[in-house]
Amino acid sequence: MTLPAALYDRDIDMAPLAGCQLALVGYGNHGRSHALNLRDSGVSGVMVALRAGSPSRAKAQADGFEVVDLDEAAARVDYLSILAADEAHGAIWTDHIKPNRKAGQGLIFCHGFSVEYGLIDAPDDCDLILAAAKGPGGAVRDSYERGGGLTGFWAVERNASGRAEEIAKAYLKALGCGRAGIFKTSFREEALADILGEQAVLVGGMCALARQGYETLVGAGISPLMAYIDTVHELKYIADLIHTRGIAGMYAAISDTAEFGAHGVEGRIAEAVRPVFDEVVTDVTSGDFARRWVADFEQDRASLLRARAKAGEHELEATGRYLRKALGLE
Ligand SMILES: NC(=O)c1ccc[n+]([C@@H]2O[C@H](COP(=O)([O-])OP(=O)(O)OC[C@H]3O[C@@H](n4cnc5c(N)ncnc54)[C@H](OP(=O)(O)O)[C@@H]3O)[C@@H](O)[C@H]2O)c1
Structure with a gap:
């Protein structure tokens, strides 16, 4: 049996994320932890995108993030990290992202579900990236604050930009996963497992x-x-x-x-x-x-x-x- 080799912080360059505008869709367990860890890791200008009337708006604003609606985020940023409930991804994509998206905008997921099972018909110019910190959202933040991180898995389903792999690894490093180990996977493997x-x-x-x-x-x-x-x-x-x-x-x-x-x-x-x-x-x-x-x-x-x-x-x-x-x- 061969087990995969891990990447650690020292192996990963954060530069690919530096010039990117990033919005996180959802501010639940994973959304909030991702937002706080990304910011504390030096990723600037992270926005939070929420549905109309979202009960999470006040919390995200109190945490100091710019909150925008889903259509605006789709029109503005280079990457959307989709941290909303999996079963809502299809509707979020069809109603908000697809009709408004900035050309070349990529999508980042922390579970393979919606891409693997066909909820999202992303066009050819769209990076499809999996950056999964394996564990509940609260643990992503708790482990980071204790100086550690969760095991991270990355995959690229489509590399339209040519830099999707680097973005995936940098994103996981910013979550703290480079302290615990980062491994390559596929959307299929992560979703089924x-x-x-x-x-x-x-x-x-x-x-x-x-x-x-x-x-x-x-x-x-x-x-x-x-x-x-x-x-x-x-x-x-x-x-x-x-x-x-x-x-x-x-x-x-x-x-x-x-x-x-x-x-x-x-x-x-x-x-x-x-x-x-x-x-x-x-x-x-x-x-x-x-x-x-x-x-x-x-x-x-x-x-x-x-x-x-x-x-x-x-x-x-x-x-x-x-x-x-x-x-x-x-
Ligand atoms: N990698 C792993 O090991 C792992 C572990 C657990 C979860 N996950 C993944 O993390 C993602 C989020 O999970 P979570 O545990 O953070 O969920 P959560 O705490 O329930 O948060 C869900 C978020 O989705 C938003 N949302 C729900 N329906 C929406 C809609 N129709 N439009 C826009 N936003 C909507 C909610 O918005 P409001 O705030 O407005 O209600 C909330 O902010 C999922 O993809 C899940 O599979 C991955």
Whole structure:
């Protein structure tokens, strides 16, 4: 197995960004962190572009940024960094950027979703750059302020300007990623890895296992509180061990009883879920997932809100609240 070599701050020139006018579309978790890190890294004149009536306008202005509307940003700057919700990228592109864009303007993304799954039909003169600091937006700022950074991944889908690669690397360096390591990827790789990871493992997979474990134990006559502690609450301790030591390191740190039993069951669970994982890959790479999600977004997220309400009604939520209250966690 060959792992890719990292680039660090010393390998990357910031000059390509120096002459660029840059606007960040969105001022949520990533938008705010990008704006503050770029400015603190010496990138001047960063603007924030927001939709009409945006609740983030006052915050961006209080942080000292010039705030412009989406049409104006499209008409003025050399690069737009699209840090708005992925499902809105198609509408932002069609309604605001495409009809107003300055010739040769490039787009920077921090997730491959909208380019990979066809939400944006950018013309030939448009750089398409991925500059992804891998992690939640708040961590982009927190790690930077502590003198570190998140791992960065860059890709260029289209290099119309001839300098897209340099812009991508300089942008990630300004976010602080050059302190942790910057790697090359592709839009396809980043999009699929991110989405499969969250759907099948980190969010959907983990919640399904935890709920199934809870229901199985309660069905076997175990008290809800005990079932909750052993299938949901203790997830954090295992996740922390995996985060700091890896899976093998976690196994080495738990009891031999737990390890012996888990090795015996892990293979059967993997066998059972492999077909589902394969279906997720097909669903995502075909663009079907993106089409369903954008369609739901356009129907005021009706399906998402129904699923969210149903999840909140599960009995284990009441058990969890009871436990967290007893522990002083809420
Ligand atoms: N690389 C990674 O590991 C990673 C991790 C997490 C997220 N991301 C990516 O980061 C991007 C932003 O995520 P986030 O976590 O920062 O989201 P967030 O905190 O929810 O912020 C979303 C921003 O999008 C704006 N927005 C939503 N709909 C819009 C519309 N129709 N028109 C204009 N602006 C709109 C919101 O504007 P208002 O302020 O006006 O409401 C808000 O400022 C996404 O592409 C996401 O996939 C990447």
